[in-house]
Amino acid sequence: MKYIDEFQNPDLARRLLDEIHATVTRPWALMEVCGGQTHSIIRHGIDQLLPEQVELIHGPGCPVCVTPLEVIDKALEIASRPEVIFCSFGDMLRVPGTGRDLFRVRGEGGDVRVVYSPLDALTIARQNPDRQVVFFGIGFETTAPPNAMTVYQARRLGVRNFSLLVSHVRVPPAIEAIMQSPSCRVQAFLAAGHVCSVMGVDEYPELAERHRVPIVVTGFEPLDILEGVRRTVAQLERGEHTVDNAYPRAVRPEGNQAAKAMLEDVFEVTDRSWRGIGMIPGSGWRLSPKYREYDAEHRFSVEDIRTSEPAECRSGEVLQGLLKPHECEAFGTLCTPRTPLGATMVSSEGACAAYYLYRRLDISPAPREATSVV
Template identity: 80%
Template sequence: MKYIEEFNDPGLARRLLEDIRATVTRPWALMEVCGGQTHSIIRHGIDQLLPEDVELIHGPGCPVCVTPLEAIDRALAIAARPEVTFCSFGDMLRVPGTDRDLYRVKGAGGDVRVVYSPLDALRIAQENPQREVVFFGIGFETTAPANAMAVHQARRLGVRNFSLLVSHVRVPPAIEAIMSSADCRVQGFLAAGHVCSVMGTTEYPELAERHRVPIVVTGFEPLDLLEGIRRAVRQLERGEHRVENAYPRAVQDTGNPAALRMLQEVFTVTDRAWRGIGTIPGSGWRLSDAYRDFDAEHRFDVTGVTTRESARCRSGEVLQGLIKPHECEAFGTACTPRTPLGATMVSSEGACAAYYLYRRLDPAVRRAEEAEPVG
């Protein structure tokens, strides 16, 4: 299939790896921002194929994983109300709150439904005017335009029984927070191509210049990632710190104008708490005043919830790139996909889930000469 098989070519992968090996002269640490990139890296063994001097650090790019515990507990409180039909993407149902998850709310009789689009939730609201239908709007800039469109459509159509529980986050402030941390080891970034397809790249040059780090926008297939790594390493070796777009088939510097207009109309930038990390200024969106009537947090008055994180879960350190998943004592034992202590073991983009799924249970992983070729 065009743009899939051609980006999994083992021969081209070997040539890119040879170029990276020929370029590297000292250790470098790169962070991939997106959880989808993390899964692709682990699935294809890219981190094992790279020379030892190139380390990949997994960043806070899993939208489910960084959704704060307060937001999860608010969702649980709303979903348990008898008049509410609570709609969410499927990977949110297993994410643990303080004392339960959405599956348990559903098992106790709550009307919790998995949908594939926020517009599906809007349709449910239209078909069930006697119910309060709430959609759990989480994620990075990638999913925000569709959620904004659903609220926009609800207001245009006069659907008053629809609302959005918003917990959207933004990538550039997260990069700023990572680079400003005293524990930061990151020397370059692989930026998420799908985020940049919406937002463009205009927010990144200032970050690259201020923190003197290369930022390379890349995709999700093996060759996309290897090319992004190659470009980042080349910049580091030359002492450069620029923004490069290695994903031009999907990303334009100016982003998607229609999506940006919708975001500007419906959302307002706000401070946002990130699970395991803390509050990052200007790192999220909330519904603008014009759409306040569609804000589920306001409609159901679920402020002031009391939360309690698992004392054994170290997912916050995983999300900050401070440890690898298998360095957590609970990984693969007390914490598994069936008995998750944190969201990073639940989400399809979580780093802990990737390590568990692809059997990275032993920290003594095979190096490049022992790994099978990409593809």
């Protein structure tokens, strides 16, 4: 299968691993900023195959995981209203809010529907003109363009019973916040290839220069990640800190100009809270004044909902790279995929879910003598 099998070739993986082993001379800490990369790393045992001097730190790259509790509670409040059809991707339905989740709301009679595209929600709105239809728009720069396009289409078609509950976040400000943290151990970043396929790499050189960290744009298959690590380690060993695109088959330096134009028209940059991390200035989007009537928070007057994170969930430390999932006292006991305390155990891209799914259940050192990534 094109772009799958050839990027999981164990012989090529071994060559990359041999080069990394031959290059590294001292300890380095690299953060991957994408939950999809985290799952690939854990699934294929890439972290176990690397030299012990190379540590991969899992960053806040799961959009479900960083959606703040107060936004979940706003979704629950809106979805509970009898006049509302609440639409969402399926991975949000089990994310715990304060005391319940969207599955519970649906079980209590709320009209909560799983859709596969925000345009599906717009179609539902056109088919149900007597109901308010809300789409839960979350994610990084990758999912923001289709959500922006849907709002644009709703306005163009005059669909007034559609709105968007927005919780979009941006990666570069998160990198800035991580590097400014007093507890930061990150020395380099593997940037998310799908984000850069939309936004390009223009925002990264300034970050790399200011914080003196290499930033390597990386894909998601085993060979993509190993090549990203190889280039990153080579820069670190040479004392360099530049932006390097290791995913050219999908990422152009300028990004997707049409998608960026749509984002600029529909959204505006705003401060945004990240679950378990807190407020990061300029790290999110909200609907621009031109489209503000499609803002579900405003339409349903839920702007003032405020909540606190449960003390027993340490997902914030996981999202900041300060804690590995299996080092949390609740991991695998109080917190499992069936009884999650936080979104990192629910999401298909969550680090805690990856550790649980691929049986990383204890804190003993991982074996380094594995020979294959497939």
